[in-house]
Amino acid sequence: MEDLVSSVCGPPLAPNTSVAKDVGIYTHAIAPWTVKASLKKSVAPVNGIAVSGTHVFAAQDGKAQVYVYSRQRATQEASVSFQERIRCVTLAGDVLVLGTVEGRLILWEVNTGRQVATPPCHVQAVSCLAATGYHLLSASDDSNINVWSLLQLLELGGEPGEPERTLSNHRGAITGLVVGPSTNADTSLCVSTSRDKTCILWNYQTGEVLRTLLFPAAPLCLSLDPCARALFVGAEDRGLYLVELFGDKPLLGSRAAELASIVVQVTSPLGVADEDAGVPSCVAVGYDGTSVYTGHSRGKILRWWLIDSGHAAEMANLNASVTNLTFVPAQPTEPLRRTVNVVKPNHAQRQYAMTVQLDGDLDSASTFAEKLATTGLGPFLDALASEQDL
Numbered sequence: 001m002e003d004l005v006s007s008v009c010g011p012p013l014a015p016n017t018s019v020a021k022d023v024g025i026y027t028h029a030i031a032p033w034t035v036k037a038s039l040k041k042s043v044a045p046v047n048g049i050a051v052s053g054t055h056v057f058a059a060q061d062g063k064a065q066v067y068v069y070s071r072q073r074a075t076q077e078a079s080v081s082f083q084e085r086i087r088c089v090t091l092a093g094d095v096l097v098l099g100t101v102e103g104r105l106i107l108w109e110v111n112t113g114r115q116v117a118t119p120p121c122h123v124q125a126v127s128c129l130a131a132t133g134y135h136l137l138s139a140s141d142d143s144n145i146n147v148w149s150l151l152q153l154l155e156l157g158g159e160p161g162e163p164e165r166t167l168s169n170h171r172g173a174i175t176g177l178v179v180g181p182s183t184n185a186d187t188s189l190c191v192s193t194s195r196d197k198t199c200i201l202w203n204y205q206t207g208e209v210l211r212t213l214l215f216p217a218a219p220l221c222l223s224l225d226p227c228a229r230a231l232f233v234g235a236e237d238r239g240l241y242l243v244e245l246f247g248d249k250p251l252l253g254s255r256a257a258e259l260a261s262i263v264v265q266v267t268s269p270l271g272v273a274d275e276d277a278g279v280p281s282c283v284a285v286g287y288d289g290t291s292v293y294t295g296h297s298r299g300k301i302l303r304w305w306l307i308d309s310g311h312a313a314e315m316a317n318l319n320a321s322v323t324n325l326t327f328v329p330a331q332p333t334e335p336l337r338r339t340v341n342v343v344k345p346n347h348a349q350r351q352y353a354m355t356v357q358l359d360g361d362l363d364s365a366s367t368f369a370e371k372l373a374t375t376g377l378g379p380f381l382d383a384l385a386s387e388q389d390l
Contacts, residue, residue: 002030002287003328005051006295007044008320009061013299019319025049025056025069026318027328028301030286033315037074042067046221046281047088047128049324050096054339055110057096059086066098068342071328080344082106092131092150094339099126105138105160107153112352113343116153118160121146128177130190135164135183137190137204139174145192147204165207172196176221179204180228189228189252193219199233199266201245201252211251212263213243221282225289232270232292234280239269240294240304240312271304271312284325295322 007025024042026035039056048059055077056069064085068078084100091097098106103122108115122140130137136148146163153160172195180189188205199213199222217237224231231243243266249257251264258264273280278297285292292304294312299319302312340357 002330003036004028004030004284004293005049005056005324005326005328006301006316006318006322007042007049007058007324008299008318009043009045009048009323010321012319013321014319016317016319019317025058026316027071028316037071039069039074039076041076042069044323045087046323047090048086049326050089050091051326051328052091052339053329055342057089057091057110059089059098066096078342078344080108082345087125088127088129090129090131092136093133095150095154097129097131097136099129099138099140101125103140103142105136105148105153108345109154109352110342111339111354111356113346114352115345116160118153121163124173127174128192130177130179132179132183135179135188135204137177137179138163139177139192141173143170143172143174143194143196144168145170145174145177145190145202145204147207165204167192167200167202167204167207169200169209169212170194170196170198172218175219176233178222178224180224182228191222191224191231193222193233198263199231199243201231208260210260211256213266214263215241215266221280221294223283223285223292225285226287227289230289232283232285233266234283234294235269236279237269238273238275238277238279240271240273240280240283240292241266241268242270242306270306273300273302273312276300277302277314278321281321281323282325284327287327287330293325295325297321301325 022040023038025039027037029036042058043061044058045061050057058067064082066080070077084102086098087101088099094111096108103120105118122142124141126140128139139145145167147165148163176193178191185205190202190204193199195218197215197218201210217235219233219235221234233241245251277300280294282295290306294302299317301316303315304312
């Protein structure tokens with residue numbers, strides 16, 4: 001079942017007794033559309049929440065605080081204070097990464113309480129974060145994107161060094177940042193949007209610009225489909241734009257119709273939200289890639305069916321600006337362990353204990369691994385068939 005987490009920020013837009021005033025985060029079931037849980041007292045900015053299999057982490061708008069909510073109990077578990085105001089957050093496994101208004105990164109291991117902070121790496125606020133298993137990308141209002149090695153940042157006993165590289169082709173504040181699923185150096189894709197009305201596709205491991213897209217209005221938010229074959233962008237003109245990366249005229253790869261230096265004009269939106277919805281501030285793509293959800297400044301969550309010529313249906317009106325939409329991970333990245341209670345950061349502590357709950361038999365091998373280890377062609381073919389079914 002697909003669960004979509006949304007957050008709101010700001011005062012109620014209109015008197016509406018059907019919407020609770022103190023609820024800041026909702027968990028919605030997609031089919032049928034219902035509210036499964038509501039979390040209170042949070043005011044999260046754009047790019048200000050991160051969702052794991054067990055918890056929701058919410059930065060508080062204009063404050064140096066992060067609220068931690070237990071998804072199982074649907075209650076606030078902790079309020080964690082930091083020395084700088086938090087602008088955005090993301091998860092890199094069991095590490096919560098925070099971008100500050102002062103341009104610094106803070107990495108907090110939620111299972112141990114260990115905290116690592118970088119020197120100010122941006123001259124303005126960190127506006128967006130994206131992470132893979134090996135890299136961390138930080139984007140800023142200063143128009144730059146820094147690419148960091150996670151291993152170097154989290155090295156025990158070491159000091160955070162400099163980023164591996166800086167991507168600096170934008171000329172305006174970065175409004176959105178996503179990273180593709182591949183970690184291969186040749187296919188490491190990230191996409192950024194900026195107030196300069198451009199969207200740039202990068203190979204973040206080499207720093208190469210793969211393609212620049214120009215929009216008629218400033219793009220405010222973006223999302224990749226699950227296979228990284230299409231890009232969805234919400235813009236200031238209330239339009240939702242669909243960009244096919246490998247369509248009839250491929251934009252990337254050896255089959256690209258034009259040189260990477262050619263700027264592509266994006267002119268026709270998939271659809272335009274009604275004026276009473278306001279501008280989009282966040283966008284999320286369903287697991288199957290056939291539906292897109294956008295959150296808007298006037299409280300509405302819209303669903304766009306790609307098989308229905310971009311027609312938008314109103315799914316909810318939360319009566320406050322919708323700042324975040326994110327799907328709950330369908331499969332936890334670490335299925336054999338889960339975080340029961342987070343450990344608050346402790347600056348003075350130098351010894352740490354990991355607090356996790358182990359699920360299942362850690363010594364058991366998967367069916368695929370067992371069949372792959374047996375002799376004979378038959379079990380090997382069965383193993384390949386089971387892998388394709390997955």
